[in-house]
Amino acid sequence: MSFSTLSHTSTAGSKLPISLLLQTLHKWLGLIVGLQLLIWVVTGLAFNLIDERFLDANPYRTTHKTASPATALAPTENLLQQYQAEGIIELKLTSVLERAVYALTTTQQTRWFWADSLKPLSLNDTEILAIAKQSYSGSGELSAPQILTHETPFDASGPVAMLTAADQVGTRIYIDTASGTVLAHQNRQSDLKDLLFMLHFMDYAPDNGIDFNHLLVQVVSIAALFLGLSGIYILGHKFHQGQLSLPFLRRKAAIGKLGLFTQDAQALAEFTDLNGTYLESINRGRERLRTQCGGGGRCGLCKLRFVEQPPSPNDYDLDKLTATELAQGIRLSCQHEAHPGKLELVTKAQHRYWPQSEQ
Structure with missing residues (x-):
């Protein structure tokens, strides 16, 4: 490749x-x-x-045992005939507040009717509050029902009413007003679980x-x-490109001296421990050339001029250096293996920082 x-x-x-x-x-x-x-x-x-248990949404939720309705049930023939055209799937007898209720499911929707009168199920605030109390075993006082106008994650057949309890976990009770079903209990701790x-x-x-x-x-x-x-x-x-700096992949240290000079050809330092890149060799023991990327070739602050025989520019040199700099023999010192030779500083910032690093 x-x-x-x-x-x-x-x-x-x-x-x-x-x-x-x-x-x-x-x-x-x-x-x-x-x-x-x-x-x-x-x-x-x-x-x-x-x-x-700390994340439990139902510490105060109870299952209310419904008693058998005491009132007589109305015949269902007329009810079934009325919705026969929709395709009846199921007619189920249930109860709300100990009062019998028919749940009629067709291919279009489910409807609820009081079983003693066959009138559509309709709950007022008092009845919704009573349903909530049946499902709640805590000591907190329940608020009045509040009909939610925003979308909810519950599978409800009608508007959803919410009641809050003044207890230590902030219980919230959600009720489907179309069926009287308790949809869920939630609280601050279960909100953390949902998050x-x-x-x-x-x-x-x-x-x-x-x-x-x-x-x-x-x-x-x-x-x-x-x-x-x-x-x-x-x-x-x-x-x-030989840019890996893993110890077991490094080449042996080059033998010889590396001289570093100012732009005016004044000697600054000599280095004989030429192991790794030029930047690593110059900064070994003390930071003499500042960088922002730590030698990753991304900041361009470690550029130096090769007085003789500059190495071929690699990807990082081409990205960070201008064509003029490349022609002058300037390279990123972090990107090339150190060898004996002569290099020069190229920026005023490098000159300003160098005396401080040697104090």
């Missing part, structure tokens, strides 16, 4: 190599995927370390439920794939 360059013009007027484009892509993919991996780890630890689930499963889209294969999971999975592939390419490219 050839590590060629891509036709993309950089600030230096040269062509920006595909390796640098991939390195930028790799960095941002690593940030995105790494952040989500961190969220997975943190939320997974939270689920394992937090007592499950952890949302973060863990990347379920950031509201009210879509937990789906292990939704679009965002697929996007992050593809991003993780490209992160791995770009990492393999960058690793191979660095190995190809």
Whole structure:
């Protein structure tokens, strides 16, 4: 595989190599995927370390045992005939507040009727409050029902009423006003559980439920794939150009002296421990050349001029240095293996900082 360059013009007027484009892509993919991996780890630890009872949504929820309705049931022939055209699926007898109720399910919807009168089920605030009290065993006082106007995650057949309890966990009770069904109990602690689930499963889209294969999971999975592939390419490219700085891959130290001079050809220092890059050799034991990227070839602050026989520019040189600088023998000292020779500082900032580093 050839590590060629891509036709993309950089600030230096040269062509920006595909390796640098991939390195930028790799960095941002690593940030995105790494952040989500961190969220997975943190939320997974939270689920394992937090007592499950602390996250319980139903500490005060009770199951009310319904008594057999005392009133006589109305005949259902007329009711069934009225909705026969919709395609009747089921007629079920249930109860609300100890009063018999028919639940009629057709192919279109489910309707509820009082079984003693066949009138459509309709609940007032007092009845909704009574239903909530039947499902609540706590000591907190329940508020008046509040009909929610926004979308809810509950599978309700009609408007949803919410009642709050003045207890230590802030219990909220949700009731389907069309059927009198208690949809759920929630509280501040269960809200934390829902938040952890949302973060863990990347379920950031509201009210879509937990789906292990939704679009965002697929996007992050593809991003993780490209992160791995770009990492393999960058690793191979660095190995190809001799940029890997792993100890067991380094070449033996070069024998000889490396002289460093000012722009006016005044001697600054000599170095004999030429192991690693020029930057590493010069900064060994003390920082003499400042950088912002630590020798990653991204800041361009470590550039030096090779007085004789400059090495061939690599991708990072082409990206960070102008054509004039390249022609003058200026290279990034972090990108080339150190050898005996002569180099010069090239910026005023390097000259200002050098005396301070030697004090």
